[in-house]
Every structure is written in C-alpha cells, then in structure tokens.
Amino acid sequence: MVYSKDFLLNLYKTMVKIRNFELMAEKLFLEGELLGFIHLYIGEEAIATGVMANLRKDDFITSTHRGHGHMIAKGADVNRMMAELYGRTTGYCKGKGGSMHIADFSIGVLGANGVVGGGLPIAVGAGLGIKMKKADQVVVAFFGDGASNTGAFHESLNFASIYRLPLIFIVENNHYASTASTKETTAIENISDRAVSYGIPGVTIDGNDIIVVYEIAKEMIKRAREGGGPSLIEAKTYRIKGHFVGDPELYRDKKEVEEFWLKEPIKKFEKKLFELKMLNEVEKKKIWENNQKEIKEAAKFAKESPIPSNKEALTDLFVNDSGYDY
Amino acid sequence: MVYSKDFLLNLYKTMVKIRNFELMAEKLFLEGELLGFIHLYIGEEAIATGVMANLRKDDFITSTHRGHGHMIAKGADVNRMMAELYGRTTGYCKGKGGSMHIADFSIGVLGANGVVGGGLPIAVGAGLGIKMKKADQVVVAFFGDGASNTGAFHESLNFASIYRLPLIFIVENNHYASTASTKETTAIENISDRAVSYGIPGVTIDGNDIIVVYEIAKEMIKRAREGGGPSLIEAKTYRIKGHFVGDPELYRDKKEVEEFWLKEPIKKFEKKLFELKMLNEVEKKKIWENNQKEIKEAAKFAKESPIPSNKEALTDLFVNDSGYDY
Amino acid sequence: MREITFAEALGEAISEEMGKNPTIFTYGEDVAKQGGIFGAYKSFSGKFSGRIFDTPISEEVIYGSALGAALVGMRPIAEFHFADFLFTGIQSITLQIEKIRYMTGGQGKLHLLLRGPDGISNSAAAQHSESIETIFMHTPGIKVIIPSTPYDIKGLIKTALREDDPVICFEHKMLYKTKGFVPEKEYLIPFGVADIKKEGNDVTVVTMSRMVHESLKAAEELEHEGISVEVIDLRTLVPWDKNQVIESVKKTGRLVVAHETWKRAGWGAEIASVVQEEAFDYLDAPVIRVGAKNVPMPFASTLQDFVTPNYKDVINAVKKVLR
Amino acid sequence: MREITFAEALGEAISEEMGKNPTIFTYGEDVAKQGGIFGAYKSFSGKFSGRIFDTPISEEVIYGSALGAALVGMRPIAEFHFADFLFTGIQSITLQIEKIRYMTGGQGKLHLLLRGPDGISNSAAAQHSESIETIFMHTPGIKVIIPSTPYDIKGLIKTALREDDPVICFEHKMLYKTKGFVPEKEYLIPFGVADIKKEGNDVTVVTMSRMVHESLKAAEELEHEGISVEVIDLRTLVPWDKNQVIESVKKTGRLVVAHETWKRAGWGAEIASVVQEEAFDYLDAPVIRVGAKNVPMPFASTLQDFVTPNYKDVINAVKKVLR
Numbered sequence A, B: 001m002v003y004s005k006d007f008l009l010n011l012y013k014t015m016v017k018i019r020n021f022e023l024m025a026e027k028l029f030l031e032g033e034l035l036g037f038i039h040l041y042i043g044e045e046a047i048a049t050g051v052m053a054n055l056r057k058d059d060f061i062t063s064t065h066r067g068h069g070h071m072i073a074k075g076a077d078v079n080r081m082m083a084e085l086y087g088r089t090t091g092y093c094k095g096k097g098g099s100m101h102i103a104d105f106s107i108g109v110l111g112a113n114g115v116v117g118g119g120l121p122i123a124v125g126a127g128l129g130i131k132m133k134k135a136d137q138v139v140v141a142f143f144g145d146g147a148s149n150t151g152a153f154h155e156s157l158n159f160a161s162i163y164r165l166p167l168i169f170i171v172e173n174n175h176y177a178s179t180a181s182t183k184e185t186t187a188i189e190n191i192s193d194r195a196v197s198y199g200i201p202g203v204t205i206d207g208n209d210i211i212v213v214y215e216i217a218k219e220m221i222k223r224a225r226e227g228g229g230p231s232l233i234e235a236k237t238y239r240i241k242g243h244f245v246g247d248p249e250l251y252r253d254k255k256e257v258e259e260f261w262l263k264e265p266i267k268k269f270e271k272k273l274f275e276l277k278m279l280n281e282v283e284k285k286k287i288w289e290n291n292q293k294e295i296k297e298a299a300k301f302a303k304e305s306p307i308p309s310n311k312e313a314l315t316d317l318f319v320n321d322s323g324y325d326y
Numbered sequence C, D: 001m002r003e004i005t006f007a008e009a010l011g012e013a014i015s016e017e018m019g020k021n022p023t024i025f026t027y028g029e030d031v032a033k034q035g036g037i038f039g040a041y042k043s044f045s046g047k048f049s050g051r052i053f054d055t056p057i058s059e060e061v062i063y064g065s066a067l068g069a070a071l072v073g074m075r076p077i078a079e080f081h082f083a084d085f086l087f088t089g090i091q092s093i094t095l096q097i098e099k100i101r102y103m104t105g106g107q108g109k110l111h112l113l114l115r116g117p118d119g120i121s122n123s124a125a126a127q128h129s130e131s132i133e134t135i136f137m138h139t140p141g142i143k144v145i146i147p148s149t150p151y152d153i154k155g156l157i158k159t160a161l162r163e164d165d166p167v168i169c170f171e172h173k174m175l176y177k178t179k180g181f182v183p184e185k186e187y188l189i190p191f192g193v194a195d196i197k198k199e200g201n202d203v204t205v206v207t208m209s210r211m212v213h214e215s216l217k218a219a220e221e222l223e224h225e226g227i228s229v230e231v232i233d234l235r236t237l238v239p240w241d242k243n244q245v246i247e248s249v250k251k252t253g254r255l256v257v258a259h260e261t262w263k264r265a266g267w268g269a270e271i272a273s274v275v276q277e278e279a280f281d282y283l284d285a286p287v288i289r290v291g292a293k294n295v296p297m298p299f300a301s302t303l304q305d306f307v308t309p310n311y312k313d314v315i316n317a318v319k320k321v322l323r
C-alpha cells in the first residue's frame, strides 16, 4: 500500500497526542493534582490510532479502564478529557466520572469502563441496535487480555456471531492484567485462537506496528460494515508503565520493561517515517512541541475550571426524576 | 476392546434404570402427583452411564437441572430420589430441594443445579480442592449445549486449564436449550472445538453409543487422574422428551422426534447386545420387569413417606445458626 | 369493560407500543417461539417479524446489550426468564445500566425495559422462586415497577415504553393467568402513584404484586370482624408514593407492610423506616412487616407455604398492630 | 500491647490460621505477587508455598470454586478484589453458596471465606466505591462480618476460619492503614456480639466499619455539648446483635443507625424496623438513619464527600432525634 504523507503524519500526530496526554496525566497524578485511578496507554498508542483511522464519526466504540488513547483517537477533546481527570464541571462527565468513565456519545464513544469486560455486552447491544436499524455503522470493542478470561467475553462473541453483528473485537494483549502475566492466567498463547469458538475470523498482529494495525482493522471493519459479521483481532503490545500510576510493579523485571521501550510504537513508526523521508528531526520537534503545548493548555484549562457544586451530585441519574428520593 | 458380559449388562441395566425412573417421574407428574419442574433424561442415558462406569465412588460430579440420570449412574438410591421428587422427609434433601437440587455428597454427587452453567464453577473448585489435597480423585462436570454459551463455561475451562485441574467437562449436546435449537444459539457446529480456546483436548462423540462414551471418558479420566489436566467431551445426543414434563413443544417437528426415537441409546445398545448374544428377549424382559418393579416400589416408598413438618423449613441453612433470625 | 388476563394485558401493552414505535424490539430466552416464558407474547407471535427473537443463555449480554441498543437509539425490551437469573448477569444492570448516565454526566437516554417473572409458583424451589426487587431499590439507577392486576400492568408497561429511563418490571408468576377488567381505550399509569385497592380506616396495609391479593383477602376477612383495612398497592417501588402512604397512616395510625420477598432487609424495612421517621407522632403502634422467612425457598409445598407469607400473615399482622 | 494496622491484623489472622490448618488456602486477583489488593497478605508472602495464588479475572469461578473446594474438604479464602466486582460473579454466591446446604437438606459444610475491600477511597468513582453488604443480609445463607478495627478484624477472621458456615468479610479501604492495639496472645471474637465502642446515655448510634470512627468522632464533639452518645459497633451483620441494641435503646430511648452504603433499603432500615417494632414504647423519637445519598458514587472529591455520610451527618442525626 502507498499512503499519503498527510495520512501518515496524521497517524503520527495522534499517537504523539496520546503519548503527551498520558505523560501529563502521569505527571499531574504524581504531583498530587489528580485523584482516583489513572491507567496509562503508553506503549499501546498504535492500536487505538490504527483502528480509529478506519472509523467514521458515527461509528461506535466501547473502551476500558485504560481508555484515554481510545478517546483521543476517536476525536475527543483533550480539554474536556483533562477536565474530567480533574473532576471539573467542564469535563466530559461534569466531574462525575473521572478517568475510568469518560464518554462522549456524540462521537460514538460509549464509555470507558471500570469493570473488566464490562464494555463487551454494551458493544454487542450497540451492534444489535445498528442491525435493527439497518444502518451501516460498526462497533469496535476494545478490551484487554485479562478481559478475555471473563464470562462477558465469551457470551459477547457468541452473541455477536450468531446474529452476524457489525462488531470488531480488539483484544489489546499487553502481557499483563494488573499484576498477573497473561501467560499465567490465559490458557493459550494467542487469544485470537479463541475466534474458533465462535466461527469468526481471528488474527494476531503486532500491535506496535501502526500500519499493520491499520490494515487489519480496515479489512475487518469493511467486512463488518458489509454485513460479514464480527471478527477478533489480537494486537500484541506491552504495557510499558505500571498498571496504574503509582503501581509498585513488584511483579516484573525492570529489564523486561526496558526491552519493550525499544519496541514502542511511536519510535517504531518514526523510524519508518524518517526512512520514507516524510519526517525529519525539525518537523518531529515541531509536532511534539505543538502537541505538548496543546496538552499543557488542556491541563491549564482543566485546573482553572470550576469544581462542581454539591447539587450537581443529585442530577443526571434519570432524565425524569419526579418522585425519586435522592 | 473386549468387554465381559457382566460389564456390558451392567451398563445396560443402568440405562434401563434411568429410563424407567424417568418414565415413572413423567407419569407421576402428569398424574399430578409431583410438583415443580421435572426435566427428563430420556434418550441421553448412554452419556451418564458410560462416563460413570469409569468413576470411583470418591470421584465427584456436578450435574444439571436434567440430573436424574447422572445421580442414578453415580449410584444414588432411587427410593431417596423419588422421595425427593415427592418432597418427602426421606428424600435426598428432606424434601427441601426437589428434582433440580438432588445431591448426595457421600457418593460424590455435588448437586443437580437449577442454574444453567451453575455447576461448572463448583466443579472447578472441587478440582482445585483435590489438587490442593494432592489426591487422585477426578471431577466430571456435566452440562448442556445451552450452558456452553454462558460465561461460566468460559471462565471454568480457562481456570481448569491453567491449573491443570483433574476435570472432565462433558457437554451433553441434545440439540436444544429449552425452546432454542442449538444451531440457532451456538455459533459453531461442534462445541468441542471450543477446547482450542483453553489448550485442552476436545472431542465430539456419538453420545448415544454407550461404548464410544465409555471409551472416550475412560481415556480422558485417566489423563485427568494422572495429572494431565482437563478435557472437553461433547456427547451429541437428542432430548426426546419435552424440555420439562408438560412442555407444549411448539418449537419442533414431531417428525424430528420420531426420527430420533429410532436412534435412542438403549435400543442401539440392545441391538449390539443381541448381536453379541449377551442378551435375548427373555433376559431383556426380565431386566425391564425387575427394574420397573424396583421403580414402582421407589414410587410407593416415596408416596408413603412423611411430609416434612413446618419446623423443617427453619433448619439446615447453617451448621451453627446461633443468633440467626429466621 | 372486557376481562382479560394479566399475561394478555402485558402482551397488549407491548404489542400496541411496538405497533406505534419501530424502535422497540424484544428478546430473551424462549421469547419468540414459545411466546415468552409464561406466554405473554403469544398474542402477537409472528406479528413483528425480526423484532422478537430468542437468545442464547447469556444473561450478562442479554441485559448489557439492552444498554448498548438504547445508546444507539433503539428501545429494547429484554426478558430475564426468571428473576433468579438476574444474578447471572446482574453486573450489566447494577454496574452499567444503573450508573452510565450518571457517570457520564447525563449523556444519553436509557430507554430500555427489563422484564420477567418472579416469585413463587408450584414448588419451583430455591433457584426459581425469588423476588429480588429490593436490590434494585437499594442500588440507585433503575425504576422498578411491580404491577398486581391486568389493568395496572397494561398501563405501567405502556408508560415504561415511553420513559427515557431504564425500567425493570417484575411480574409474579401466579398472576399471569389472573383476570381483570381492562378498558379497550388507551390509558397510561404514571410511575410513583400508588393505587388504593381498598379504602379503610383502622389499619393501612402497604403492599405490591401477589401480596396485594392476599392483603385484599385479609381485609375482607377482617371486615367481618369489624376491622377496616386500607390496602395500598404501591405499583411502582422506585419511585414509591410516599405521600399517599403517609396520608393513609395519618388517617389510620397503624401500618403493616407486606411483601413476598424475604422480610430481612426487604423493601418493607425501607417503607417502615421512612414512615416511622416522617409520621412518628401519628403511629399508634409499631409498623409491622410481613415477609418471607429468611431461608431459601424450600421445595415441598407445605414448606413453601410455611415460608411464604399469605393472607393469614397479613391478618395476624393487622391484629398485632391493633393490640 | 502492640499497635499494628488493620491490614497487618488481617494478615496475622490468616497467617496464623494457615499455619495451623493445612486445608486453608487463599486466592484471587493480585493476591500472591502483590500481597493482596491492599497489601494484607504482604507479611506472609512466600511463606505458604502453593497455598496463595493469583487467578484470572473470572469472578464467577473465583467465588464458585470456593464452594466446590469447601465441599471436598478444603477451607478456601477467596478475595473479591473490590466489593463492586462481587456483581460479576454473584450468582455463585446468592444462588449457590447461600443455598446449597439448605437445598440439599443440610449436606456438607461450607467452610469458606470470601473477603475483600469495599467503600470509598480517594475518588475511585461509581464502579470502585460500593458497599453492598445489605444484599447479603437480604438474601439468606451467608454470614456477614464487617470489622472496624485491627483488634476486631483479627478476632473475627480467626473465628471465620474455624466456622463451618460460609462467611463474607467486608474491609473498608480507608481502614487498612489505620492502627490499633492488638494483643500478641491469641483471641477469637464470636459472631453476633456487638461491641460498645463508647458508652453513653442520651442516644444510641448503631454502626459498622468506617462509620464507627465517624460516629466516635461525632460522639466526641457532642460530648462537648453535653450530649452523651453510646456507639455500638455491630461487627457482624449476619447475625446481628439485636439484644444489645435493644438494651441500649431501652436505656437511651433514641436511636441513630449509620452506614456508608445507600440509605434507601440499606441495612439501617432493617435495624430501624426491628427496633421500632420491638422497642416501640421505649422510643422517644423516630429512629433516624444516616447513609449515602441514593446515587452512584461521583468522582470529584467534593461530590464524593457530599454523597457519603460522615461524622457531621451523625451529629445532625443525633440532634434530630434529640429534638
């Protein structure tokens, strides 16, 4: 495939944006600015970016506790994201959700999810809804290797298969589920082999190679959009940072982490872009600096945004709350 | 393999016992003698019988809502079973369980289960316990094709595989889950293919051929007992009777049922025994008559047994119920 | 007015709304071919092609998919087969459906309906007899309706199918075949409005579902003894009609709350607590609760009868508050 | 006496019992390598080789396997990571563990312990902040312990590990690091015996877990105003110590029940209902409940604070019952 420079640089910029957002979130958390749990997507940027480059605005995704990358790649506003991490009224959830519950239904993000596997049944429902409406949208469900051992995974893939729903299941196999290594808790090497159980295509790819991700996602999304039904893509990657910011990481060797820093997706792609002469050091620097500025401004916007007032806690549960006793 | 006449006739007798128990339960239910739900095992007798012929008394099984056959094959007392269907004090559960909850821990029956898939996690736990004890028992988990679409199935097989537990998963694929045909609700033809997801052996067999069942179960049980870990056996069969006694059966063609009556396991085995000259009409008649008598007596025993007194309702929840407010 | 069954009234409500609103569809185990586990969908089987279908036994996805479908603009009705099996997929309700609108700062409308049977029947035993509505009153985020008559279920289900919030409806197994008057003309019943099923002056009985009928039977018997009982059917548990209950207690000075679910930490405790808090000075006697004994449901019918409350328990409770 | 943390006391209890009883083993997500999600197992990591291990994220099997293991003679301790995730495997508890002994007419002993954190922490938001003990009080068949101090958790866990009935233990996240006196010598705390954490004469406050400390703080402040509050820590919710509570209410004539979980249909309603029923004539004021507002837990810390009860709410409630 031949790709335009614009296209490739956009992919690059999105990855950089995710990276900088995450680095800022990490910094702010460690400085005590943010509360709750922050799960960083650092090292996994190619997956969200490569997949989302194939989606329309009116397509849907469900995300996970590690959802910032998915949001940004689907087009979310980093100001409102950062404000949500800060718990401010200008945040995506008016400060009621926090990192693990950011959503933007207007761009098809049906929510991060604090429950491992929790997004899968929702994605199936979105697919079912699309099918009932006879629309041509698709749904992409992101989830982790750990989630692939939950009952929700199994029920969702079977369900999606029998009704041929327009769904793409993307398992981000980052080698760990919290402190547990994937090897230890998952009976097989390649999670995509589980596709056999549902009679759907399953493929394992290098999730750190954005072009590979883009191409496979393209194929499976096209298939789903045309009525071919669901598929399972396993994107192998590595969670370079701790499970959450502050994780003591007692369960793995520092060496292992260092090794994977060498294979991380942004540098990998950069190398390619340099080879293709689509990027040079000057341009690269500019991209990073521009983005860092954007993210810094997002943090500033967030920090300066108002803290929600108490009465905010007693709204939004229902559309119609007459008679409800808060 | 060459089998002794004794051995084969014992298998035959067990199947006949199950059949007659079920026919009696059906009759009693239709006469209004029994309450609750009765799910008949008619047409599936070869599976329980063939598997259990390989088990020791101290091995364990978990069963389903369709559990009478499993109990009988594992050595349960038909008097106490029938008394339980009647809800009498002499029943296995003192009348508190009924058909769907018969258990006899003393012979390793860890319970029928009214929750589809409900027995699977329990079986895993029994396997885990055995492993912790370093004992050489095995656990057999019976469940239906419908259960193979529950989250419990997936979690259980993965769990059993990673700890190499001494478990044999036996899916009784009887073509239906209540009113839903298996084809319609299960994404693949052979449920045993799902073994791939767990890196364990999976095999589909003719569940109406008792010798086939016996041989495959033998192999997998030996494997489990020797530390080889779990396996998945799919025994294809057919639920000749309604889902429960009283089922209007709106969902299938009478013809289909008639067809399967021709393939039912007892007749199939009978034919073989006749060919082998291990059984003749006279002996057959005697076996059936003897057994019918036994079952009739069980029904009589049950019917004449005492009805539980009200205070019975407030016992057995806890071993130590001091302070508990019933 | 014509008399139809509870199941028929339910079927009518769904069928009428499906006829009007193409975004409604309905699914679950044994829904399509059997017409619903207790036959409620029979009347319109074959009518809404593709909009009624059977599913695998995958409760977490059955409930969770209702959420997803609502988020993309559809209005799903998911059946839960037996209330007991809500437990096999309950995270989709308590952690997702109940929370997502709130967590996302009010994004989206969750017009979805979960519905199905609960309660005892003929010796269905411990895993097929539960009533677990209290859990959905305790965990915030879903509206809970529990109709007791054909008239009520038709009006409440129709309202539910026009609501923009998630609703769960519990239908007592022993009610499906009961008959009652239902107008041909369309009507809706708002949530949060209790129905005084019988007026009275001496004691208030607050109840729902099958226990409404037991309470009416008790009231009738007590009438012979000169005791006048007011029977209030809440009809919806979230929200519940606190005002009418308190008004009634101010009149009678005595309250019994009766439900089939376990007495301990059942919703009767909430009603009792609120009433004693807000109408303390009006109460001439403690609030007495009637509920199941705190054990799983036993199989034998004598034991089931012993554990499950009936009109006699209501009578005893009424007499107790009158002492 | 030495001071140790709540987490350490929990670890000691488990480690001591594991040392004595080879049938005990413990497992769950992030249990072995991390030493438990809040570090309770750290003190004995590496000690009981093969008897502490990490599992996949498969809650239905984690809880259900505890049942199976108990039935074959072992004594499992399964950790539930966060109380919220009880919902992803709850059928194994409510439909299996709670019912199997009863359903089978008393066969088998279910010596198993489920345990893990619940409650709020620093803005963990709606899916990581719940307290759902009320569900296990409502559905019969499991004993519920909720210790508030290092002393109590050690004694109660040790008792749990010698019980032949299933037990679930909720440990409030904000308590793990709190310190308290714990004797070196072995002791057990029986179930069903409340602990009067502070004696008083004017008002009784019945509470558990984190709210014990909030209530003590409230009592201290109120003392300055001349109000004498008796703080009763139930310590175990199933069974709960009705006698001590009623005795106290007979003395004070006033009752506040305080818990962190949602007020609506929370266990406070059960306590309030029982007390008004059994000590009606002793009550000088209605029983007032303190609990969380009936919404999912919001993220922003100001909102979390607003929704979650604290000592100020207890003070207000006490003042209310004194009016």
Ligand SMILES: Cc1ncc(C[n+]2csc(CCOP(=O)(O)OP(=O)(O)O)c2C)c(N)n1
Residues within 6 Å of the ligand: A064, A065, A066, A114, A115, A116, A117, A143, A144, A145, A146, A147, A148, A174, A176, A177, A178, A239, A243, D029, D057, D059, D081, D085, D088
């Ligand atoms: C149902 C449930 N169980 C447990 C947890 C606690 N938990 C949060 S993230 C996590 C690990 C998830 O692993 P994986 O799915 O591989 O995603 P990753 O964090 O690696 O992106 C666990 C166990 C949870 N959030 N939900």
Ligand SMILES: Cc1ncc(C[n+]2csc(CCOP(=O)(O)OP(=O)(O)O)c2C)c(N)n1
Residues within 6 Å of the ligand: B065, B066, B114, B115, B116, B117, B143, B144, B145, B146, B147, B148, B174, B176, B177, B178, B239, B243, C029, C057, C059, C081, C085, C088
């Ligand atoms: C969790 C759960 N969901 C639904 C049901 C209702 N139900 C009882 S049996 C059954 C069908 C089971 O099918 P299968 O597993 O194939 O077993 P079979 O009845 O064919 O032996 C259903 C849906 C149940 N008992 N448990």
Ligand SMILES: [Mg+2]
Residues within 6 Å of the ligand: A144, A145, A146, A172, A173, A174, A175, A176, A177, A178
């Ligand atoms: Mg992972």
Ligand SMILES: [Mg+2]
Residues within 6 Å of the ligand: B144, B145, B146, B172, B173, B174, B175, B176, B177, B178
């Ligand atoms: Mg079947």
